[in-house]
Amino acid sequence: MRLLHTMLRVGNLELSIQFYIEVLGMRLLRRTDFAEGRFTLAFLGYEDEASGTVLELTHNWDTEKYDLGNAYGHIAIETDDIYVRCNDVRVKGGKVVREPGPMKHGSTIIAFVEDPDGYKIEFIQK
Incomplete structure (x- = not known):
């Protein structure tokens, strides 16, 4: 077994992708729109998914902001x-x-x- 990815819900997918690529130096590995479900998944990382753990950004098209709660760490x-x-x-x-x-x-x-x-x-x- 191995850890595949961590998923974060984001309000502005383009801004988030830009941050993880331009500020943290990750690569956009794949991005898929699910029109019927009204959401997009974007996978970013330093290595390909087959080689390392990656970050999944989930953007629900009708949600602009999330309450991060107090359980999430980093x-x-x-x-x-x-x-x-x-x-x-x-x-x-x-x-x-x-x-x-x-x-x-x-x-x-x-x-x-x-x-x-x-x-x-x-x-x-x-």
Whole structure:
């Protein structure tokens, strides 16, 4: 068994795809409209679906915004240089919500950024 993908519901699919491609450097792997169901699925990732875990963005055509609730945590991405990565996010118009530094009660260097829908993405220094 292996983990295939994580799904997030997004209000503005184009803005979300742009964020994950231009700000986080992912690739759009596939995108499918389901007209009868009035939704679109877009799969993005750093590797092909056969090789790695990917992100599924689900856009329900009649929903502009979601309540994120309090159970969701974050998506984690490993990076070689967390400081450069956070700077790149800022330069590309993204939002860094926790600057790089050691995690509370530990020594792992982490940072958090936020996507257009408010989902948190954790960067972890390799």
